[in-house]
Amino acid sequence: MSVALPVRRFDAIVVGAGGSGMRAALELARANLKVAVLTKVFPTRSHTVAAQGGIAAPLANSTEDNWHWHMYDTVKGSDYLGDQDAIEYMCRRANEVVVELEHMGMPFDRLENGRIYQRPFGGHTQDYGSAKMAMRSCAAADRTGHAMLHTLYQQNVRANTQFFVEWMALDLIRDPQDGAVLGVTALEMETGEVSILQAKATVMATGGSGRIFAASTNAFINTGDGLGMAARAGLPLEDMEFFQFHPTGIQGAGILITEGVRGEGGYLLNKDGERFMERYAPNAKDLASRDVVSRAMTTEIKEGRGCGPDADHLLLKLDHLGPEVINHRLPGIREIAIRFANADPVRQPIPVVPTAHYQMGGIPTKYTGQVVVPEGANAESIVPGCYAVGECACVSVHGANRLGTNSLLDLVVFGKAAGEQVIKDIRALPSPHRNLPKDAAEASRARLARLDAASAGERVADVGNDLRRVMQAHCGIFRFPEDLALGVEKVREIAGRAARVFIEDKSKVFNTARVEALELDNLVEAAMATIVSAEARKESRGAQSRADFPERDDRNWMKHTLWYKEGNRLAYKPVHLRPMTVEPFEPKVRTY
């Protein structure tokens, strides 16, 4: 194991080419830094492409709006766990970054006066939570993520950003002296070669871990790679217990049906044809926050009011919107429903169930994208050279529950902010790179060597499927103490099996079996963080709903969880209750 690996040096590397990674890369490339973007799929295949309903910005093109209202909605939506300084930062920059996307050429839908079309979305209100919904979601039909991701890729093409396509990052390299991140090890999938990519700044933008659940809206690639890398490198993961279940995934298939359907006027029905959300959220009804709607749906099914022969789903009705609106504003949904649910929404409702969708937690960061960890008395000490943005990061603007359309906004605001911070930091650094530790690639090499050598053991697909089933059964929408405790044991057991997987394929060339085995390591870390953090949090807040502790408990649990891989240790840190410039929003009982 003494053969030296090739080392490539850059000013900055960005791991991941979804919305946040490409927004960060664009900032860096435009500043003429030497930047490399590593991505395990071609950039426009990243999961941002699947976002549908819109991106939030209080442009006030159709209804009165301002960033204060947006901020209030986001704080309330987060069930008061979001950091109010980061939320203020995001909402104040929303108009700027969305207008920039338009200038880049993003094909937003338009109003008669030529301005960007905006639609209502769950939890977005006027006047600090009044019954009037704000039209805040800037949309490109129901393909907003696709439009945004392609636009950002196109801008990166223009800026000559260097992409390493189908390169999978394996592990972070840290300086043993001060813990600074010095780059990553990475696998070039086409050749099977492993290299070191060294940089003064490493931006993690690897997306979420939705594939830890059996029923998920997420793409195959969403395996929490950045979370696994961070966890193995000794960094904590924050608030991982908060996993969002989207109210409307197609029953059986899991494919997402945008909340924009309800934004345009669609609504949910139970088997009695009742518009049941009126009972759970008298004001916002079907446009209550996602956690609220998903719980209401699960309750309806549990109490026997589900639809179909097995009473196991609900119906999303939108035929009353008429073919005009459906074809114009929701064409992708119509296509998806016909293909995956055998239902043409122009005539029939779509069978839906709450489906795992978005991870609110992630690698702890400041609003600058800088990764922060507790050190001595300082709860948030900066890890030099390390940044994280997008779904793999926890800023935390989404707290315990994210509002729809705030994820795309999060990507561009913090992608840009991290880019700006990296530029500042790199310019302040001396010009040569630091020396790499001698064993920089050892951890990655050991993992690959084990896979190459093993000729028997567990099968990757089986272990992954078992993990997803356990998470689904033990860590779902409603959480029960015995299930959680048993689930932790089961995930621990699965982690043991994951360490014994083997692959039959030993080829160097585009070995996807090897990639899936490496992804499994990351899934296991994300799942472990999620269920251990969930088991420990003895309250209900946002997406975490515990049968034994049904209330929010601000006195004991108004704090962020930090999970460490080593010893499955948990620590906690305070929520930032003080915004940057405005008065704080005090926690209130949350109703919609």
Place this chain on the structure above:
Amino acid sequence: MRISIYRYDPDKDQRPYMKDYEVKLEHADRMLLDALVKVKAQDDSFAFRRSCREGVCGSDAMNINGKNGLACLTKVADLPGHVTLRPLPGLPVIRDLIVDMTQFFKQYHSIKPYVINNDPPPERERLQSPQDREELDGLYECILCACCSTSCPSFWWNPDKFVGPAGLLQAYRFIADTRDQATNERLDDLEDPYRLFRCHSIMNCVDACPKGLNPTRAIGKIKEVMVKRSV
């Protein structure tokens, strides 16, 4: 279900061969991609690309019983009991169903796929009427899966010189955008015996597009704009 799959691993195979797999489908296995995931569980050495599994990322394009398409949008029920899968035609094979798409993306990049507008950006969004925006429908939705370009005989012959249907669809997407100011340069770049005019309206592209887009129509529109400019 019986699936014959083109297999080739340059690390160990002298030449490509077809391998047959039997997969037992369950009720939930609706799409060809579900069947391929089962094949992969049987034989982990079978390599193919996939991601979103809902037809928006463009990863799992392949040649299915002689026709290009996305595995995730191809219903098992619509296929015969025996399915033959090959890599997209006309591109170098890296391994199994994984092709080298460098040439395809090079052509996409060559049309300058971004809005060019040299006016200083206004404070707010640039205005565009709903009618003008509608001109982009049927163009911007392209997922770059390459089903069209790799079904086009002109692209097979001249992948280095002919932009191909996917690239030309995007070329028109930017010509059609009222915010773009580079129509003349874009037309100059395409006015060439190969880049645009190798299209002979065979229309395989229209047939192959899994998103129902129409590159031939876009190519016709480019030619129209060219003619208008010359008179």
